[in-house]
Amino acid sequence: xxxxxxxxxxxxxxxxxxxxxxxxxxxxxxxxxxxxxxxxxxxxxxxxxxxxxxxxxxxxxxxxxxxxxxxxxxxxxxxxxxxxxxxxxxxxxxxxxxxxxxxxxxxxxxxxxxxxxxxxxxxxxxxxxxxxxxxxxxxxxxxxxxxxxxxxxxxxxxxxxxxxxxxxxxxxxxxxxxxxxxxxxxxxxxxxxxxxxxxxxxxxxxxxxxxxxxxxxxxxxxxxxxxxxxxxxxxxxxxxxxxxxxxxxxxxxxxxxxxxxxxxxxxxxxxxxxxxxxxxxxxxxxxxxxxxxxxxxxxxxxxxxxxxxxxxxxxxxxxxxxxxxxxxxxxxxxxxxxxxxxxxxxxxxxxxxxxxxxxxxxxxxxxxxxxxxxxxxxxxxxxxxxxxxxxxxxxxxxxxxxxxxxxxxxxxxxxxxxxxxx
Ligand SMILES: Nc1ncnc2c1ncn2[C@@H]1O[C@H](COP(=O)(O)OP(=O)(O)OP(=O)(O)O)[C@@H](O)[C@H]1O
Ligand SMILES: [Mg+2]
Numbered sequence: 001x002x003x004x005x006x007x008x009x010x011x012x013x014x015x016x017x018x019x020x021x022x023x024x025x026x027x028x029x030x031x032x033x034x035x036x037x038x039x040x041x042x043x044x045x046x047x048x049x050x051x052x053x054x055x056x057x058x059x060x061x062x063x064x065x066x067x068x069x070x071x072x073x074x075x076x077x078x079x080x081x082x083x084x085x086x087x088x089x090x091x092x093x094x095x096x097x098x099x100x101x102x103x104x105x106x107x108x109x110x111x112x113x114x115x116x117x118x119x120x121x122x123x124x125x126x127x128x129x130x131x132x133x134x135x136x137x138x139x140x141x142x143x144x145x146x147x148x149x150x151x152x153x154x155x156x157x158x159x160x161x162x163x164x165x166x167x168x169x170x171x172x173x174x175x176x177x178x179x180x181x182x183x184x185x186x187x188x189x190x191x192x193x194x195x196x197x198x199x200x201x202x203x204x205x206x207x208x209x210x211x212x213x214x215x216x217x218x219x220x221x222x223x224x225x226x227x228x229x230x231x232x233x234x235x236x237x238x239x240x241x242x243x244x245x246x247x248x249x250x251x252x253x254x255x256x257x258x259x260x261x262x263x264x265x266x267x268x269x270x271x272x273x274x275x276x277x278x279x280x281x282x283x284x285x286x287x288x289x290x291x292x293x294x295x296x297x298x299x300x301x302x303x304x305x306x307x308x309x310x311x312x313x314x315x316x317x318x319x320x321x322x323x324x325x326x327x328x329x330x331x332x333x334x335x336x337x338x339x340x341x342x343x344x345x346x347x348x349x350x351x352x353x354x355x356x357x358x359x360x361x362x363x364x365x366x367x368x369x370x371x372x373x374x375x376x377x378x379x380x381x382x383x384x385x386x387x388x389x390x391x392x393x394x395x396x397x398x399x400x401x402x403x404x405x406x407x408x409x410x411x412x413x414x415x416x417x418x419x420x421x422x
Pocket of ligand 2: 282
């Protein structure tokens with residue numbers, strides 16, 4: 001099989017790594033890729049939001065399967081375009097990807113299908129906001145539309161809510177100016193990410209995971225795209241069936257009823273407390289960094305799992321997971337998620353490669369001559385595996401300790417929640 005992976009982050013390096021282990025994979029391309037994906041794929045200089053350019057390439061190179069990593073092209077309709085040209089592609093249609101593309105849409109689908117989620121109001125202007133804010137003491141104020149993790153403001157007072165609404169209504173994010181806002185009750189608990197392979201009717205849950213959104217230890221500082229993740233997440237132990245039956249099944253049924261069956265990876269961001277949970281959000285793709293530890297524990301062939309989703313055969317497909325645990329520590333550039341410089345030379349990667357139970361997934365990194373240099377905010381996802389979460393964490397940090405570049409930053413407490421020491 002000739003496979004094309006779309007994207008250039010740590011998630012896409014992990015996807016290329018996993019696809020390269022498939023008995024089906026003969027040739028893999030990655031567009032645009034990074035210095036890590038080159039290990040398994042031929043990088044192609046096409047941007048991940050150039051839907052027509054990617055489809056032209058897939059036609060010209062007779063690609064048998066395209067795997068889309070990031071949300072941007074999915075929400076822009078890449079799956080619809082490829083399918084209209086008879087090209088096989090893994091990911092939700094533009095309409096189905098609205099579960100991530102619009103937080104207001106996601107809340108409406110959850111409301112209709114009785115999925116547990118925070119009480120909310122949708123507003124489109126300051127007047128509506130004034131009325132809605134009176135109904136909340138504390139809230140998460142969320143811009144409708146893709147915002148690359150920068151569209152949510154946590155508010156502890158009504159004053160903060162007013163300011164958040166004002167700020168967001170005047171903002172423009174990846175998907176354009178903000179026209180709608182979701183104000184939802186602030187929930188307490190511990191977060192977890194539950195991803196599932198979906199074939200439009202059936203959802204097969206993956207091993208659970210937990211991301212770390214804030215830039216500093218102890219969940220301090222700004223929200224980022226994610227500073228590390230581990231799997232499995234003990235906080236959801238024993239809840240898989242309940243999550244499957246009360247979140248994924250009803251949402252898939254509702255999407256099918258609306259004529260846009262959900263095929264692809266569906267990611268539910270949960271807030272868990274005392275054995276019960278609420279859905280904070282849906283993402284329409286593998287999380288990044290969650291993809292790194294989750295794919296490290298996938299024992300089945302990723303192409304088989306992908307084809308089972310596309311062909312609606314998940315019910316007859318057994319997806320296996322390795323025992324043990326995995327932990328991915330993100331190394332970022334100085335200043336991220338704010339302004340940062342790139343082009344810093346990286347050392348220690350060859351030494352890290354020699355370590356057992358470790359894989360360094362490249363994200364914002366590129367090759368300059370023979371050297372790997374930084375090329376983004378999040379640069380690497382250093383991923384350790386082990387028989388226990390403790391071992392996986394130790395293996396990850398052993399790798400981190402070998403990698404060096406000027407101004408590098410990483411959190412020291414990734415996975416500590418699972419050890420009960422955070
Ligand atoms: N109702 C809520 N109660 C408490 N915290 C919340 C709530 N909604 C969101 N948050 C916090 O804000 C973070 C971001 O919110 P959310 O996941 O909805 O947005 P996002 O920008 O789409 O995130 P991502 O980049 O992970 O896709 C959550 O991970 C959580 O920490
Ligand atoms: Mg999201």
